[in-house]
Amino acid sequence: MSPKQIDGKEVAKHNSMETGVWIVVHVYDMTEFLEEHPGGPDIILQYGGKDATEEYDPIHPPDAIKDNLDPSKHIGTLIPGSLAPPAPAAAPEPVQSTAVVTTGQVAAPQPYVKPDLSEILSLHDFEAVARHTMNRRGWNYYSSGADDEITMRENNTAYQRIWFRPRILRDVTKVDFSTEILGHKSSMPVYITATALGKLGHPEGEVVLTRAAHEHGIIQMIPTLASCGFDEMVDAAAPGQVQFLQLYVNADKSRTKKIIEHAGKRGVKALFITVDAPQLGRREKDMRTKFEGNASSHQTKGGDKVQRDAGAARAISSFIDPSLSWKDIPFLKECAGDMKIILKGVQSWEDAVLAAERGCDGVVLSNHGGRQLDTAPAGITILPEVVAALNQRGLLVPPGKPRFEIMVDGGVRRATDVLKAVALGATAVGVGRPFLYSMSTYGFEGVCHMLQILKDEFEMNMRLIGAPTLTDVVPSMVDISALKVPTVGNTMFGVNYETMYPAGVKAKL
Ligand SMILES: Cc1cc2nc3c(=O)[nH]c(=O)nc-3n(C[C@H](O)[C@H](O)[C@H](O)COP(=O)(O)O)c2cc1C
Structure with missing residues (x-):
């Protein structure tokens, strides 16, 4: 049986404990799973009635939902284009470098220019480029150490x-x-x-x-x-x-x-x-x-x-x-x-x-x-x-x-x-x-x-x-x-x- 087609307007209504919390990673009813979610209920509630795919994908293996939710919680697939897209994620902050000119004045910040791969000479160089080009969430997760590092x-x-x-x-x-x-x-x-x-x-x-x-x-x-x-x-x-x-x-x-x-x-x-x-x-x-x-x-x-x-x-x-x-x-x-x-x-x-x-x-x-x-x-x-x-x-x-x-x-x-x-x-x-x-x-x-x-x-x-x-x-x-x-x-x-x-x-x- 092909999965039920769900209209985005219907999904958008299910955004609280009262209405039930549906989220789009194919439209699941997550209400009963809220307290069990390893990342806590808040993050699911935040996406109630919305498309969570972009947030969800990088931090969950593909089978995470199938492994943890009863199949009855899969409400259906979303009718394409029926749910307003989420607000675009904040673009990575352009990292500016400050050039000092010879007069001793500080010049206007320059946008970061990513070097060609052939200019990368050591493993340290990759880290320097990543610091400038990765989005903040990824960079913070990868580069962090415990406490005072x-x-x-x-x-x-x-x-x-x-x-x-x-x-x-x-x-x-x-x-x-x-x-x-x-x-x-x-x-x-x-x-x-x-x-x-x-x-x-x-x-x-x-x-x-x-x-x-x-x-x-x-x-x-x-x-x-x-x-x-x-x-x-x-x-x-x-x-x-x-x-x-x-x-x-x-x-x-x-x-x-x-x-x-x-x-x-x-x-x-x-x-x-x-x-x-x-x-x-x-x-x-x-x-x-x-x-x-x-x-x-x-x-x-x-x-x-x-x-x-x-x-x-x-x-x-x-x-x-x-x-x-x-x-x-x-x-x-x-x-x-x-x-x-x-x-x-x-x-x-x-x-x-x-x-x-x-x-x-x-x-x-x-x-x-x-x-x-x-x-x-x-x-x-x-x-x-x-x-x-x-x-x-x-x-x-x-x-x-x-x-x-x-x-x-x-x-x-x-x-x-x-x-x-x-x-x-x-x-x-x-x-x-x-x-x-x-x-x-x-x-x-x-x-x-x-x-x-x-x-x-x-x-x-x-x-x-x-x-x-x-x-x-x-x-x-x-x-x-x-x-x-x-x-x-x-x-x-x-x-x-x-x-x-x-x-x-x-x-x-
Ligand atoms: C972003 C990140 C995620 C990691 N995830 C795991 C993990 O899931 N399981 C694990 O045993 N070690 C994990 N580690 C530790 C690494 O296996 C390894 O011990 C460590 O990265 C080695 O240090 P290095 O990053 O300086 O080379 C992780 C390390 C980083 C930096």
């Missing part, structure tokens, strides 16, 4: 405290930076880490990254909270293209089981369980986007206290299970079958050891791009002690078993950063925001250009440090004496790589 900054600056100890007179005519991540080939020790809401930056969303990952032979981690549907991203992959899945564990375990089993059937090779987000961090920039849009509707019922956790992040994440614990690992492993299980968001050597002891296949040392606990350590700063702790217990290369893999993410912007992580024992690093920024600014070509920049950097830097292959990138190629002051709360390990990487492991981890 100390961890977000540290993620990048920590790499600057590691210095190379380059070797010379080695034949570096040919350099090869290809590797394997969890047993799967990758053209470089870099993967696309999961970042939610790709359509806030590009109308096609995460499938752009899927295609670029294939073009450049790297692995994409599919986010639970993608704007594209999971199947859409798997379908966008080329035959044989390897994909991982990031998983937020749902409080309703049967849903998690269903998602994992479906991922296994669709050929996903590894599950990255996010363990650093039992509650979402306070990302004030993201929260402000909402306050500016509709401040009064974000008051609590008492009217005197501002809701602290609004913003795009909150709107999509309230299903995450805060009771997740080590006890759930056997359940997740059982659901995963042949897929590998990695814990994403490990922030101490103790938890890395626990993960290995509980049979996980690896960890990502990550603080969620500085978006969760502010002043949590950068992954790279704890990498040496994680390697040492696993090694001391025989857990890094367990006899007769595959190596326990350590990955790091956060703040990686140069191939030199990646090489430092590899030297210290990481299999690979995850990169997040640079993919979002390159996609948002120049689409598929932008992402490919970004990956080519990284490849060019690898080639040059491996020559300059004297490493023809990644197995030649060893701990003694980096000086970490400035990385961490070895006192507060960590008396067990020194910082000197000589003690952390004893002779046996020093040659190559």
Whole structure:
């Protein structure tokens, strides 16, 4: 039976609790769902009787309505042209630059001129263009970190405290930076880490990254909270293209089981369980986007206290299970079958050891791009002690078993950063925001250009440090004496790589 055709005038009448709240994303009756909506009822009420498609699409996967509403709530499809279009969204504010003229006077602001892609020379350049060209909501969601953003900054600056100890007179005519991540080939020790809401930056969303990952032979981690549907991203992959899945564990375990089993059937090779987000961090920039849009509707019922956790992040994440614990690992492993299980968001050597002891296949040392606990350590700063702790217990290369893999993410912007992580024992690093920024600014070509920049950097830097292959990138190629002051709360390990990487492991981890 074809769906009932609904006139926009009828929809417009259903705009309150009294009349029922119909919204157009194909005309649904949302009245009973108001209180359950993870983003709160206000936002649905705000769109009562209106077309919410433009607001809805970037922050919900395509199946979100089907999965959460009874089919009887689908009232029908809208008669084209029968509902007045919503007021146009505020155009991105043109960013003006202020030029100083030689007389010392300040010249009139100049409109921003987006550079040609060929002028983009580094990953940082994409961020600069994104800051000027993305709409405010997308930029605020992508660029925000938690609280004072100390961890977000540290993620990048920590790499600057590691210095190379380059070797010379080695034949570096040919350099090869290809590797394997969890047993799967990758053209470089870099993967696309999961970042939610790709359509806030590009109308096609995460499938752009899927295609670029294939073009450049790297692995994409599919986010639970993608704007594209999971199947859409798997379908966008080329035959044989390897994909991982990031998983937020749902409080309703049967849903998690269903998602994992479906991922296994669709050929996903590894599950990255996010363990650093039992509650979402306070990302004030993201929260402000909402306050500016509709401040009064974000008051609590008492009217005197501002809701602290609004913003795009909150709107999509309230299903995450805060009771997740080590006890759930056997359940997740059982659901995963042949897929590998990695814990994403490990922030101490103790938890890395626990993960290995509980049979996980690896960890990502990550603080969620500085978006969760502010002043949590950068992954790279704890990498040496994680390697040492696993090694001391025989857990890094367990006899007769595959190596326990350590990955790091956060703040990686140069191939030199990646090489430092590899030297210290990481299999690979995850990169997040640079993919979002390159996609948002120049689409598929932008992402490919970004990956080519990284490849060019690898080639040059491996020559300059004297490493023809990644197995030649060893701990003694980096000086970490400035990385961490070895006192507060960590008396067990020194910082000197000589003690952390004893002779046996020093040659190559
Ligand atoms: C906009 C954005 C959204 C993110 N969404 C998720 C997510 O849904 N799940 C998750 O496990 N991590 C998420 N992350 C964290 C990333 O997987 C990764 O840890 C982080 O981005 C790495 O730092 P970088 O952006 O500096 O490269 C997100 C990060 C950003 C910037």
